[in-house]
Amino acid sequence: MDHFNSFIANASLLEVRFLGDQYTWCNNNAGPKRICLRLDRLLTNLAGSLAFPNLKLIHKPRILSDHCPLVAINREPSRSPRNYKFCRQWIQDDNFHTVISRSWDTNTEGPPLVKLHKNLLHYKFAFSSFQKQKKEDLHNHILGTSLQIQHLEVKLRTAFDKDSHRELINAQ
Template sequence: MYKPKVVVLAEPFLRDELLDDVKRVLGFDYGLSNGAWDGKLWIFWMNDVDVSMVSCGTQQITVLVSNGSMKCKASFVYAKCTYVQRRELWADLEKESNGTEPWLITGDFNIIVSDEERQGGRPRPLVAMEEFNFWIHSCGLLELKYLGKRFSWCNGHVGRDRSWARLDRSLVVQNFVQAFPDSFMRYLPRTSSDHALMVISLEKNVAKYGPSPFQFQQIWVDHVDFPRCVREVWDQPEARSGLLKLAVKLKKLKVALKGWNKTIFGWTSGHIKELEDWIKRLESHLQLNYDEEVELDLLA
């Protein structure tokens, strides 16, 4: 069903010397790994795709990928288990955020954005989630739209000990969305692994029906016009009451935010001055105490 041009394996549990053997078994022409560090990431690709190394570390490999007119930078991630170790990953990837290429960051981040991205199990450390969100904001990243189940990982236990979380995701910068407007990621059903496989398509999804699902973008809250957009919708009179009133307001807000996002983050030439002002405000905001951030919970 899927014929990927590039495949990435995280934690193959094999010696790096066996990379060529695995490459041949899978039917790929080329391969590389971060074997000089710990060999937890292996990349394979076909001969009609050009892949060149940009940077490498214990938790990520960043490459330039080109296939005909399609060109982008991709960072493949396999994050460590503790937030102290992940600080090295955030620092490494932040260095890549200054480039001009369409940039995709995907893989196992081993942390969630908020407790809403888990079910069961112990809460993740608040500082770990804060640092993850801070890195997402500082790099100006957006969620790549995705299909499939909401949780990408399960611990495989039964009963009350069973837990799920969205540890695997794909993030992109704004010019990636512009370069590949039909791109999306799909979670495949889990089989032998505790993580779901992820398939990323940069082409139009011909099997897609209906409108795209609403996805709240964390970058919105940093825009100066965001509170006004929310307030205008929320202050509209509504005759209904209770949970029905809340549901109606949230539905109206979803529609308003979609239109607002298209207007504000369309990044046409007429928005250049606004973009420059927004960057200055964002840089100023990042200097503030992160504990003062305001969170807005929306029901899908």
């Protein structure tokens, strides 16, 4: 195995990323005698990985063999445009106008439509960051409030237990 690994290193081969089960071979035994290993791989050189940057290896499930069938795919990543949603409540935020001003004040060059497009991209990025920050702030606020409620519940239970204990003592 060491000779094989040194050959891979000396030949400057790279392993192609894979999807699926990490093991490609199994001895098909049950219990403690079961052995699973990753024997089957797809190797390429630097030129191959540059020529096929989206190449992936899929390890299919073992069915009739002790080895997984391997399928190489070379797909372009699907980049469907994400919808942009504007939330009306942002307008009521104190930082809304600051975010708008900063996103539109960037120096862009080119024809008017190119400038508009670039400014809209700056605006979209600024508001995406703004929205993430708002969600994080809201999450932290909810978490803090939840902790306060838990603390008050503990205090209430403690006070209730003390009152119940006093009533028992007074009843005796």
